[in-house]
Amino acid sequence: MERQIHAYACRRCGALHYPFRMVCRECGENGPHEFDPVPLPKEGTLLTFTFVHNLPAEYEVARLGLGVVELSNGLRMLGQLDIADPKLGMKVVGEVEVVRREAYARRYGMVFRAA
């Protein structure tokens, strides 16, 4: 099955949240479980990016691309970039992959490539 990252839609007002919060910031009316998970779209536009050279110890790469992407539904997210020469405003498409390996766990997150 294709892995997904979810946004959360408030059942009272419909506002979309990513990442999850327990109380809707738009209406403030909902209870703690009154959200419906909605898969995040994977297509978007690159808003800003960096290559990090000074990384936590578990990353065995010389530099890591990170960027903020505005997704096709208007939500934004941070993801890793697998793009050699990113440009502001370029179209990208993401896939959920391993983004961090810890001693006893693999963490999954979005990795973006040029669309």
Next chain:
Amino acid sequence: MREVYVAGIGITSFSRLEYPLAEIAAYPAMLALRDAGLKAVDQVYVANMGSARINNQTALGSAVVDTLGLTPTGAERIENGPASGASAVKQGFLGVAAGMYEAVLVTGCERMREVNNLEATDFVATMTHPLAEYIYGVTLPAHAAMFTRLYMERYGVTARHLAMVAVKNHANAMLNPFAHLHQPITVEGILDSPEAFTNNPYVAEPLRFFDCCPVSDGGAAVILASREKMAELGKPLIRLAGIGQATDTLAVFERPDPTDLLAVRRSAASAFAMAGLTPGDVHVAELHDAFTILEIVESEEAGFFPKGEGHLALEKGATALGGPLPINPSGGLKGKGHPVGATGVGQVHEIVTQLRGDAGERQVAGAKVGFTCNFGGFGNNVISMVFVREE
């Protein structure tokens, strides 16, 4: 609410300190007590961010109060990321302002060099959103870098402007015996010369080594007291006239305008409103320049310069020692150092030193009103304070 004054100050060198964390908190506390002429206080607040993770020690309040021989005085630790220092000062202020205490000790400390550089970077990154940021390998320099790229694009800030902040703050730090970096630098050396790329490699593009503060150990302490207590002590009357705090989304990408630091703007506006003053009244400011871009942007968001013009004021020398509004005469986080839990208290130490007229070669002539901005997370928890010298 009662008026609250700074009765005493103390600081360690910000550098690598080879003694236990509780002593890094206790040493400046002893100096502050001696400065105030006090042997006891009503309450002890210890500001610290990382003891549980990087020094394997919890309940730091108990350790520090005992190290100082001040038991059974009440003591607690305040953790609020890199804004822990200002948070602890705020708690101390509230204790005195409410009338519960006459004099309190606030001491901030951090011992980050106990772990290596990679672990220190990872420790600092734990303040980011656990699922939406941290797991991707984001670091605070990475956040600052993505922010800088947008600021460059929108407002015309260049690598040269960033280097000018570093050069200014390193020069100021040369005049501060407690500063971590006593290393004069030039724009040529870190940007233009053939060796520049070796001297000044990328940390997170477009930010380079000299755009980032050092990882420091250090402690700083202040004694806060009521007006009645001040009358007994006979110290200069430096009043903590305004405090403002504001928060913003934990995940940086959620903010509607990614080039705004709204929490800085809101906290500064609250602090000025409480003090009944405006940004134009300030003579000297200590801003949280963990990255060079932050000094420029905070100088705008605090209201000293219009949005998008902080780098132009810097270019004209407006923020240099001798300029109309010296910023970070201590050297700032860039030159003085950034022991995270101590930083907010260290900023107060510098402003009080300036308002007392005790800053020696880095003295801002005639300074009567000072401002501090302690910036937590990447702008998600910010505390600004205004200090006034009364005659």
